[in-house]
Amino acid sequence: MTLLSQIINGIQIGSIYALVALGYSMVYGIVKLINFAHGEIIMVGAYCAWYLIARLNMPAWIAVFFAILLCVILGVTIEIVAYKPLRNSARISLLITAIGISLLLQNLAQLLFKADPRMFANLFPGSKPFLGLQLTNATLVTIAVSVVLMAALSLMVSKTKIGKAMRAVSEDKAIAELMGINVNTTISFTFAIGSALAAIAAVLYCCSYSQIEPTMGSMLGLKAFVAAVLGGIGIIPGAVLGGFLIGVFESLTKGFISSNLADAVVFGILIVVLLIKPTGIFGKNRREKV
């Protein structure tokens, strides 16, 4: 029983990691950037939803809508203002810029909202019996929403015009452009999708963990990043699998070994992956083209 409930807990947090990991992975796939500011998008989404619900008493669904909108605008703006001018520079410059943006957003949030944690009221209170367990509605909604979003995303990427454009741009920008694809629009769109998923992940996360603080994005973001690397960064199904695996590992460690070790296990996994198969579970072992 406890094993099953730990696994379900793992799937729940894992699906949140997966949603965030998708943002890392898609962005990496298309601009070869590890977008360290992605975690902060989660934080912004959480604060936006919290502010609109707790302070302005807006209905939850409107607050969630605006949180998604704000994150999309923020994600796309960061790309256009900070990353696009560096697209042809050394990758380390991009990476440092991303870290800079991340720190900027974190400190901005501290300035605006103070460093103390705020309480986020669960939007899905209550629980339901399931396979002999009592599962919270937040857990069920989180898993259901994530699965639907991931299915929709994979359908979009494989079947639609914009999805094909994304794959084309991530493979060869010059040729994509010669096929009439607007590369800039496609990159913006990728950031928009990643940021929207991060906003949704933020709300789902807050419903189960109830606290938000300016630094919440860094740990969540890092774990999702580990998930993306585990699955194979740049590969969409890899991000999903990696997310679920990290969630379940973490949850089992918490349940059966020690809560204090959970983070160590997650980052231990990163080290092992980097040592054994740096390209991740779905990654092809090939040399990087320069």
Added chain:
Amino acid sequence: MREPVLNVNNLGIRFGGLQALDDFNIHVNNNEIVGLIGPNGAGKTTVFNLLTNVYAPSRGSINIEGVNTMGSRTHGVTKAGMSRTFQNIRLFKNLSVIDNVKIALHNGIRYSFLESVFRLPSYWKQEKKATEKAMELLSRFDLDRHADSIASGLPYGAQRRLEIVRALATDPKILLLDEPAAGMNPSETAELMANIRKIRDDFHVAIILIEHDMSLVMGICERILVLNYGLIIASGTPEQIKNDPAVIEAYLGQQRGE
């Protein structure tokens, strides 16, 4: 009826100390096949790179059907009606054969992202039409049975044909072929060359064909331009080119050098 589709004047580019192309002029009418030949390093591929704005020309003017494409983005050049293939094949290697074609086709399908969300039924109808169109193009080049294979898994000759299909899928008015037969075996080469006139007739495109082998070009092209060291050294009918002393010198000189 012959109308000009491409007008290029005084095109040039320097790479550091190397004047890779200078004072290049070309005028191509619709449904015309023009050959662009010259020894290794003459600047043939550079011409294509400049026409498609892969490199920004140092000077000159480019006009596609009256639209000035100098300085426009590469995707703008494609929309203006120019499309090309590459000397070293550049397919989307990890995508399926049909997706390679559909990506190019989508350029001609006008729907925005919002439309695709809010008008799902017509969106899927368009998708279906794109799939049908892609299959039609693929079967025209005997590639339909490979439609769902990954592009990099195709035999070499088939990859070259797929590049042509993909270029045609953008619905060009002028098609640039950069050594389309390079690396093909003799029978594949003969088949492709025989096909080029049919491509022109079926798709109503003008074609600029880069080819190393003079005899191949002679049979197909109505007009030929010869480049050497970035300069046009001769232009005219195949007959004129064949007997041009400067051309003979350029080719023989090169053979001596090799």
